Structure formats: structure tokens, C-alpha cells
Amino acid sequence: MDKKVGVYICSGCEIGKAIDVEKLSQLASSEQNVTVCNNHASLCSVQGFDLINNDIEKESLDNIIIAACSPRVKTDIFDFTENILVERTNIREQVAWCMEQGEEDTQMAAEDYLRMAITKVNNIDIPKPFIAENISSDILVVGGGITGITAAIEGANAGYKVHIVEKEEKLGGWLNKLYKQIPYSAPYSQLKEIEINEKIKELQQNSLIEIHTSAIIKEISGQPGQFNVSLFNGLEQNVTVGSIVTATGWKPYDASKLSHLGYGNPKVLTNVEFEELVKNSTEKELPKNILFIQCAGSRDKDHLPYCSSLCCGTSLKQATYIRELSPESNVFIVYKDIRTLGLYEEFYMEVQKDDQIFFTKGEIQGVTENNTNLNVSIKDTLIGDDISISVDMIVLATGMVPNGTEDLNLNYRLGKGLPELKYNFSDSHFICFPYETRRTGIYAAGSLRSPMDIASSKSDACGAMLKAIQSIEATKRGESVHPRSGDKSY
Numbered sequence: 483m484d485k486k487v488g489v490y491i492c493s494g495c496e497i498g499k500a501i502d503v504e505k506l507s508q509l510a511s512s513e514q515n516v517t518v519c520n521n522h523a524s525l526c527s528v529q530g531f532d533l534i535n536n537d538i539e540k541e542s543l544d545n546i547i548i549a550a551c552s553p554r555v556k557t558d559i560f561d562f563t564e565n566i567l568v569e570r571t572n573i574r575e576q577v578a579w580c581m582e583q584g585e586e587d588t589q590m591a592a593e594d595y596l597r598m599a600i601t602k603v604n605n606i607d608i609p610k611p612f613i614a615e616n617i618s619s620d621i622l623v624v625g626g627g628i629t630g631i632t633a634a635i636e637g638a639n640a641g642y643k644v645h646i647v648e649k650e651e652k653l654g655g656w657l658n659k660l661y662k663q664i665p666y667s668a669p670y671s672q673l674k675e676i677e678i679n680e681k682i683k684e685l686q687q688n689s690l691i692e693i694h695t696s697a698i699i700k701e702i703s704g705q706p707g708q709f710n711v712s713l714f715n716g717l718e719q720n721v722t723v724g725s726i727v728t729a730t731g732w733k734p735y736d737a738s739k740l741s742h743l744g745y746g747n748p749k750v751l752t753n754v755e756f757e758e759l760v761k762n763s764t765e766k767e768l769p770k771n772i773l774f775i776q777c778a779g780s781r782d783k784d785h786l787p788y789c790s791s792l793c794c795g796t797s798l799k800q801a802t803y804i805r806e807l808s809p810e811s812n813v814f815i816v817y818k819d820i821r822t823l824g825l826y827e828e829f830y831m832e833v834q835k836d837d838q839i840f841f842t843k844g845e846i847q848g849v850t851e852n853n854t855n856l857n858v859s860i861k862d863t864l865i866g867d868d869i870s871i872s873v874d875m876i877v878l879a880t881g882m883v884p885n886g887t888e889d890l891n892l893n894y895r896l897g898k899g900l901p902e903l904k905y906n907f908s909d910s911h912f913i914c915f916p917y918e919t920r921r922t923g924i925y926a927a928g929s930l931r932s933p934m935d936i937a938s939s940k941s942d943a944c945g946a947m948l949k950a951i952q953s954i955e956a957t958k959r960g961e962s963v964h965p966r967s968g969d970k971s972y
Contacts, residue, residue: 486517487603488543489596490534492525492550492574500578501592506549509593513600517541526556538566545603549573549596564970567608571599611960611970617707618724620645621950624890625729626695627655628936629928631681632943633727633950638690640951645721646685647694647713649889653685654678655731657936659754661761664792664799666937670828673802694719702726703893706923707957724954725923727946728890728900728908732882732929735779735786743778743878744849749856750876752778753796760803768808769874773858774801775846776817778878788905790881790933794821797879798833805836813839814871816846816860842869849876882933884908892921900926907931910964917946918964923957925949 489510493503503521510519518537522530525548537543545567548560553570562568573592581588619642623634626648634646652658657678665674685691697715704710706725713719737745737752744750751759753774759766774797779785794817801813820841822830833839847859847868855872863869884907887899900908900919908926910918917925927946928939953963962969 485515485545485604486541486543487515487545487547487600488534488537488541489516489519489547489549489600490525490530491519491521491596492523492530492548493521494524494526495551495574495578496583497550497574497578498523500581500583500588501573502589505589506592506596510547510596510600513597515545515604516600517543525550526559531559535562538562544608545569547571547596547599547603549592549599551575565608567603567606569599569603571595613958613960614705614707616722617954617958618709618722619643619954620721620723621947621954622647622709622711622721622723622726623729623947624699624726625655625731625928625930626650626653626693627729627731627928627939628657628678628681629731629930629939629943630655630727630729631678631685632940633729633927633947634691635681635685635688636944636947637727637951638688640947642690642951642954644691645694645711645713645723646691647697647699649696649698651696653682653693653695656754659758659761661757661764662799662803663936664795664826665829666826666935668825668828670825671832673799699889699891701891701893706953706963709923724957725925725950726890727925727927727943727950728887728919728930729927729943729946730885730887730889730930732884732933735880735883737779737878737880739785740779740878740880742848743775743846744851744856744876745878747849747851747856747876749851749874750849750878752878752880753793753800754880756800756877757796760800760807764807768804768811770810771812771814771871771873772804772875772877773814773816773856773871773873774877774879775858776815776820776879778880780879780881781818786881786883786905788881788933789821791821791823792933792935793879793881795826795829795935797877798822798830800877801839802833802836805838811838814873815839815841816844816858817841818843818845844869882929884930887926887930890924892924894921900924915965917942917949922964923950923953925953 548570551574552572577592621637621644623630623646634644637644663674700712709723711721734754844860844863850857858871861868909931925946927942
């Protein structure tokens with residue numbers, strides 16, 4: 483099909499003083515495929531834009547040449563529909579403003595610039611994207627904890643079919659082991675009941691969600707829009723999905739490395755172990771004096787160098803239900819810093835009102851056993867003196883370690899799992915691309931990519947699912963998925 487080219491020459495900004503615009507217009511009209519050629523004193527004005535736009539509609543133009551100012555300016559004005567190829571040739575800065583006005587060489591330079599622009603548009607076409615056949619709109623969610631469940635529900639609510647894969651027999655992840663949740667909404671004074679059963683019920687009732695429990699991924703191959711996933715849960719099943727959300731979660735830091743804090747003694751538990759103890763035996767009498775050691779193995783160059791951000795809130799929660807279950811118990815919390823992010827500070831202030839919950843900043847010097855009690859030696863306290871506290875039980879607030887992603891079994895030359903950056907978290911760029919993983923079309927969510935609590939994990943799941951949906955829709959249009967999402971330069 484023959485091209486229809488419209489040439490528009492601006493005489494403003496002293497261009498008309500340096501160049502014979504009428505002569506330039508006659509040259510353009512004589513060139514191949516130039517359907518219409520018009521001059522205007524200000525193409526960037528409303529009238530100038532309307533002149534071009536009206537010609538596009540009237541003459542069905544598909545190529546526009548604007549001989550005027552630099553293509554670096556007025557980009558928002560000369561912005562037409564996607565099916566219009568726009569070529570801008572700079573006869574202002576590169577001709578009229580830098581050459582003698584009215585000279586023959588100036589005119590010849592302008593004509594050469596215009597010839598080059600016309601030749602260019604006659605020899606190029608609007609690029610067409612590659613769009614693969616049989617693009618799938620299904621989404622795979624790997625991991626059946628609160629992050630994976632939330633992501634699956636949000637994807638299904640947006641109208642997409644979701645496959646959620648969990649290697650355990652039961653959905654729910656770590657929330658199945660919790661006794662209570664930290665309050666993450668006002669008034670922050672009452673602990674929350676565990677919400678996971680309600681979320682699982684919502685998941686099971688959604689007809690767009692297919693649940694695969696006791697399942698493993700044998701292999702994932704393909705590309706955005708066409709990931710081929712081989713599942714096995716007694717029987718092999720193959721599904722094709724458009725994108726993947728990975729929410730494989732976390733595990734507690736290995737407390738066996740914390741013998742200097744007394745771990746190994748049956749009276750010394752981790753925060754996870756203590757939570758399970760209370761959940762499974764709420765009728766059991768709790769000890770009279772319980773001490774929490776914050777940052778147990780965290781913010782420590784010999785263990786975890788980072789803060790897991792939710793350990794302090796977990797200890798405050800556990801201290802609260804200790805006092806509810808055993809009003810006679812005393813709770814001691816030894817911390818480096820209490821970090822209750824955002825509005826969790828309101829919960830911290832509520833806990834501080836309890837006179838039988840004692841806080842002190844300090845460094846643990848050692849833990850020793852004396853008869854039936856444990857003696858905890860503390861230095862660098864707020865009062866400046868070294869102190870010793872005799873307690874019946876110690877709870878170590880251990881941090882979060884991301885689970886690996888080797889279980890994805892990616893058929894990829896650079897490895898079966900996602901690339902891991904600092905501290906083994908799957909991430910691309912914490913600020914610019916928080917969900918991207920450097921495996922296009924596969925997104926990380928929850929504590930797999932950063933330590934986070936339940937509320938943050940749910941929010942993160944929504945963000946990752948949105949990116950997964952965006953990936954599918956961009957693939958259908960042949961647009962870039964990452965890093966410049968929606969880019970149409972192909």
C-alpha cells in the first residue's frame with residue numbers, strides 16, 4: 483500500500499527569515515508519496531496542531547514530517563496516534579539559527595534536511611510487535627502461605643484463572659502455627675485471631691482458582707505468556723500459564739548456632755517454638771518469669787547482619803498473651819532497639835502500659851543455669867550498670883531467612899531458581915523494581931524478597947499479582963514487560 487506523507491514546515495522562531503519556506507514547500511510537494519504540504523507560522527500552536535490533525539483525518543495520512551524545531555522539544559504537542567509515524571527534522575537550531583539568513587547555503591542545507599526526512603519515511607515502516615500464538619492468561623502462584631493465598635485470590639478477583647501450588651498437604655504456611663496475630667489496625671489494643679482459615683475458605687470457594695497441594699514442580703520452561711509447567715502430586719499434570727508469582731516464604735534462623743544465648747537448654751525456646759507451645763497447650767501453666775532476648779542472631783556480623791523487622795512486634799504480641807493467660811507471670815524484654823514500624827508503634831505503647839512487662843536496652847553477656855533458674859547477665863543497660871535477671875524461661879527472638887527457589891526447577895541455563903541478591907533474598911531492585919526477579923514474567927512476593935509481617939505480605943502479594951497480570955497483558959500487545967514496562971519500541 484502506498485504511503486501518504488504529510489509535510490509541515492514552520493516559519494516561526496525566525497525560520498522564515500533565514501529560509502525561503504515557500505520554495506521549501508514546493509520542493510516537498512514534488513517528492514514521492516507527499517500527499518499534502520503546508521506551511522504555518524507556529525506549528526506548535528493550537529491552530530498549527532489542528533491543521534495537521536485535520537489533514538490526517540481528511541487525507542488519511544500515515545506519515546508526518548515536521549520541519550521545525552529540535553525533536554527534543556515540543557514532544558507532548560507533536561504526539562499523534564500510534565498508527566502515525568512522525569519524523570521531525572530540525573531546521574531551526576541546525577539551520578536557521580546557526581547559518582546566515584537568506585544565503586544560498588542556508589537554503590540548500592534546509593532542502594537537504596527535508597529530502598533526508600522524506601527519504602527516511604519512504605524507507606521505513608511502523609514497527610509491528612511480535613505476538614506469539616496461544617498466549618495463556620492463567621497465572622501460577624507458588625506457595626500456599628498467606629502471601630500466596632492472597633495473591634491467588636486477588637488474581638482470581640481480577641478475572642484470571644490461577645493455579646496455586648503448595649508442597650505441603652495443608653495450605654496456610656506459618657500461620658497454621660500461630661496462636662494470635664499482631665493487631666495491624668486500630669485500636670491496636672487487642673490481639674487478632676488467626677485469619678488463615680477464612681482466607682483458605684475464600685480461596686476454596688473461588689471457581690477460578692485451582693489448588694494443587696502435596697505437589698511439586700518438576701519443571702518450568704518457556705517465556706511470558708507461554709510458561710509450560712509440569713506438576714506432580716501423585717499424577718503428572720501439565721499446565722500453561724502466562725506469568726508466575728513466587729511466594730515460597732521464609733524459615734527461622736538456625737537457633738543451634740545460638741548456644742551462647744542458652745539455646746539447647748530445654749528452658750530456652752525460639753519465638754516460633756514458644757508460639758507453637760502456647761497454641762498446642764493453652765491450658766498449660768506458663769512460667770513465673772519469662773525473658774525475651776531481641777535480635778537473637780540478628781544485626782550480628784557473625785549471624786544475620788540485617789533486621790527482620792517483625793521480631794520486636796512478635797515479642798510484644800507474645801508478652802501480651804502471656805499476661806492474658808497467666809496474670810501472675812512477669813515478662814522481661816531485653817532489646818538493642820525496639821523497632822515497631824509504622825502504626826505498630828501504637829501497639830508498642832499499649833504494651834508499655836502493663837506494669838509487669840519490663841523493658842531494658844542491653845547486650846547479653848551470658849546465660850547460665852543455676853539450680854532450676856536461668857541467670858541472664860546484661861551489660862550496657864539504660865541505667866548504665868550491669869544487671870543479672872533470674873528467670874524460668876528464655877525466648878529467643880530469631881530472625882527470618884528466605885526460602886530458596888530451587889524448587890521452581892526452571893529450565894534455564896543460569897540455574898533452577900531465581901537469582902539471589904544480598905542476604906539471599908530474591909529481588910531485582912528494591913526501589914525501582916521490587917517484584918521483578920531478573921527472570922522476565924516471574925515475580926517474587928512476601929518474605930521471599932524481604933523480611934515482612936502478615937499485613938505487609940498481603941500488600942506485597944497484591945503488588946506482585948498486579949505485575950503478573952501486567953506481564954500477560956503487555957505480552958498480548960507485544961509490549962516490553964521489563965524493565966521499561968509498556969515500552970513500544972520493540
